[in-house]
Amino acid sequence: MKIKFVFLSLVLAIGLTSLLAACEKEGPAEKAGQQIDQAVDEVKEEAAQIKESGEDTLNK
Structure with a gap:
């Protein structure tokens, strides 16, 4: 019985x-x-850089 328990644990x-x-x-x-x-x-x-660039162009 003990051998089975050790084997199962291993x-x-x-x-x-x-x-x-x-x-x-x-x-x-x-x-x-x-x-x-x-x-x-x-x-x-x-995309964020393009957006900022476009906004800068429109605001001029």
């Missing part, structure tokens, strides 16, 4: 450790999502 510990290690790695979807977020931020910044 299997669970290894399994949980594997799951935690897998969560740290970024997959292709996460990398693509980060690239999309960065591109959207850049477009927002450029």
